[in-house]
Amino acid sequence: MKTIYALLICLFLASFTNAQDRYLTKKGTITFFSESPMENIEAKNNQVLSIVDVSNGQMAISILMKSFLFEKALMQEHFNENYVESDKYPKATFKGSILDFENISTSKTKIKVKGNLTIHGKTKEITIEAMTAKKDDVLKMTGEFFINLVDFDIEIPSVVKDNIAKSIKVSFNFNHEIYKK
Amino acid sequence: MKIRKIIILLLILAVVGAFIGYKMYNKPHVNVASESADITITANKILANFSSDETTANTKYLDKIVQVKGVVAKVEKENGKGIVTLETNDDFGSVICHLTPEQSTNLTIKEGQELTLKGICTGFLMDVILVKSVIVN
Numbered sequence: 001m002k003t004i005y006a007l008l009i010c011l012f013l014a015s016f017t018n019a020q021d022r023y024l025t026k027k028g029t030i031t032f033f034s035e036s037p038m039e040n041i042e043a044k045n046n047q048v049l050s051i052v053d054v055s056n057g058q059m060a061i062s063i064l065m066k067s068f069l070f071e072k073a074l075m076q077e078h079f080n081e082n083y084v085e086s087d088k089y090p091k092a093t094f095k096g097s098i099l100d101f102e103n104i105s106t107s108k109t110k111i112k113v114k115g116n117l118t119i120h121g122k123t124k125e126i127t128i129e130a131m132t133a134k135k136d137d138v139l140k141m142t143g144e145f146f147i148n149l150v151d152f153d154i155e156i157p158s159v160v161k162d163n164i165a166k167s168i169k170v171s172f173n174f175n176h177e178i179y180k181k
Numbered sequence: 182m183k184i185r186k187i188i189i190l191l192l193i194l195a196v197v198g199a200f201i202g203y204k205m206y207n208k209p210h211v212n213v214a215s216e217s218a219d220i221t222i223t224a225n226k227i228l229a230n231f232s233s234d235e236t237t238a239n240t241k242y243l244d245k246i247v248q249v250k251g252v253v254a255k256v257e258k259e260n261g262k263g264i265v266t267l268e269t270n271d272d273f274g275s276v277i278c279h280l281t282p283e284q285s286t287n288l289t290i291k292e293g294q295e296l297t298l299k300g301i302c303t304g305f306l307m308d309v310i311l312v313k314s315v316i317v318n
Binding site: 026027046047049062064066067069072073074076086087090091 | 205206207208209210211239240243244259260262264277279303304305306307308310312313
């Protein structure tokens with residue numbers, strides 16, 4: 001799995017033809033939010049790696065599950081040990097493309113992104129909307145979407161099923177910078 | 182009389198139980214600053230470990246408090262939080278340490294200086310990532 005992944009990243013990096021087209025961030029933010037009658041749970045990850053090639057719209061995102069920080073230590077423990085099993089599946093990934101990448105401009109534009117999201121070892125194809133703007137050396141991308149826990153085989157024990165939403169809101173905020181050697 | 186005693190005992194048990202439950206629910210996060218490091222290593226070595234065998238490195242370093250020594254390549258601030266990048270011999274990879282909010286104020290670190298930090302290792306993307314980092318010296 002690791003080799004395949006390394007190979008994919010290498011291929012991805014190698015497939016860039018023009019250095020001016022690659023944008024990268026190593027400090028992207030992903031937040032998820034679960035709203036339930038019992039309690040609201042929020043976790044934030046500030047170490048997301050995201051790479052975009054604006055010449056063909058290709059995108060690759062890599063997320064460390066253990067980088068999600070919760071307000072309560074116990075929630076973080078349950079999340080890692082019981083729900084996403086981050087020792088077994090340390091990363092979540094997204095690989096896909098911006099469908100209408102030619103529309104990206106200096107003003108805020110709505111775009112569509114389609115690709116495969118892998119969490120907890122399960123892959124699902126998703127299509128989401130995002131806002132983007134490219135100015136000078138910065139390519140911004142923000143947006144939010146919902147994921148269903150059942151799609152990724154994440155089981156919530158019945159004792160706490162009222163505390164955790166079945167559909168989780170995921171927000172992202174990436175400030176890609178132009179990639180320089 | 183006996184029933185009354187039992188009821189009182191049960192009430193005490195319930196209060197103690199609730200208290201323990203509440204304490205567990207509010208269990209504090211690991212305080213990196215006051216804990217001693219599980220592993221002490223150089224930035225070069227930890228990156229080499231991850232890039233040669235990520236799975237083994239994951240079992241060794243994930244969730245551990247790792248103390249890393251290296252030369253500062255970059256200091257930046259994102260949303261008020263400091264991020265220190267330690268350079269390695271590798272062209273692509275480095276060790277990125279995200280500082281705690283308390284550590285992020287009055288940052289006097291300069292590029293090129295040697296620095297030791299400790300933080301919780303969350304894994305490896307292109308770089309080794311440490312969160313909740315504090316500066317040791």
